[in-house]
Amino acid sequence: MTQQSAKAVAGGRGTRRRNGRIVLRTLIGLAGLGLVAFGFGFVQFAREASGAGEARLPARADGIVVFTGGRDRIGGAIRLLAEGYAKRLLISGVHPDTTEVAIAALAGGREDLFECCIDLGHSALDTIGNASETANWAERQGFSSLIIVTSSYHMPRSLAELGRVLPEARLEGHAISTSSIDLNHWWRTPRAVSLLLSEYVKLLAARARLGLSADPFASRHAGSL
Numbered sequence: 001m002t003q004q005s006a007k008a009v010a011g012g013r014g015t016r017r018r019n020g021r022i023v024l025r026t027l028i029g030l031a032g033l034g035l036v037a038f039g040f041g042f043v044q045f046a047r048e049a050s051g052a053g054e055a056r057l058p059a060r061a062d063g064i065v066v067f068t069g070g071r072d073r074i075g076g077a078i079r080l081l082a083e084g085y086a087k088r089l090l091i092s093g094v095h096p097d098t099t100e101v102a103i104a105a106l107a108g109g110r111e112d113l114f115e116c117c118i119d120l121g122h123s124a125l126d127t128i129g130n131a132s133e134t135a136n137w138a139e140r141q142g143f144s145s146l147i148i149v150t151s152s153y154h155m156p157r158s159l160a161e162l163g164r165v166l167p168e169a170r171l172e173g174h175a176i177s178t179s180s181i182d183l184n185h186w187w188r189t190p191r192a193v194s195l196l197l198s199e200y201v202k203l204l205a206a207r208a209r210l211g212l213s214a215d216p217f218a219s220r221h222a223g224s225l
Contacts, residue, residue: 045203046196049153049175050183058172061086062143067130067150067158068093074103076176077149081113086147088117090137093124127154127206131161138166145170151178153196157203164210 064086066077074091081089091103100114121133138146146166150158152175162171177183186192 041204042197042200045153045156045200046183046186049155049196049199050186051152058085058147058174060084061145061147061170061172063087063138063141063145064089064147064149065130065134065137066091067124067127067148067154068095069151069154070178070180072176072179073149073151076174078113078118080147080149080174081117088119088141088143089113090119090121090134092121092130092133092137094120094122096122127157127161127202130158131165134162135165138169144168145172147172147174149174149176151176152183153178153199157199157206160203160206160210
């Protein structure tokens with residue numbers, strides 16, 4: 001190999017190394033920006049979720065739907081029904097072995113409302129299932145406006161899934177505080193951080209799947225958050 005050829009080969013290797021370093025720095029920079037965006041979005045999500053205790057009361061609607069997940073959610077939904085915010089309530093995602101009596105006990109013993117105005121949905125196993133069960137119920141009842149009751153951290157994903165199956169309905173979220181976890185000071189509690197982080201990741205996955213806005217609280221539906 002001539003001296004000129006050796007220089008050419010060395011120069012080519014040097015160019016490839018420089019290009020490789022540029023690509024690596026670019027990838028690291030993009031990853032860093034992604035982490036910053038993720039962190040900013042998560043903090044925004046957590047701050048919004050922790051403000052559920054200041055939620056306004058919803059406008060009246062045809063029906064109320066509560067996604068199971070604890071005494072707070074069910075109790076809040078039944079209070080809205082008792083106060084006349086809607087004429088019927090669906091409790092979605094009830095375990096097949098759970099009875100009306102057991103749920104009424106969680107909600108202050110309002111058996112009278114179960115006799116006239118409350119339906120139990122047993123088919124939903126997750127949020128997507130809740131949305132499907134809600135859509136079927138609303139269609140049977142002829143309802144075009146719904147108040148959605150669930151935990152504050154769960155509300156954005158719930159509205160996203162419901163918007164997919166009920167695109168023409170008016171959906172109004174009524175977020176409930178979770179008494180078992182202090183979300184007002186979420187950064188102090190590993191359990192709260194873990195819960196919010198898990199839900200935020202699920203929300204981003206749902207929005208990517210549904211092709212929705214990256215803003216975790218962006219929705220065309222009314223909400224109480």
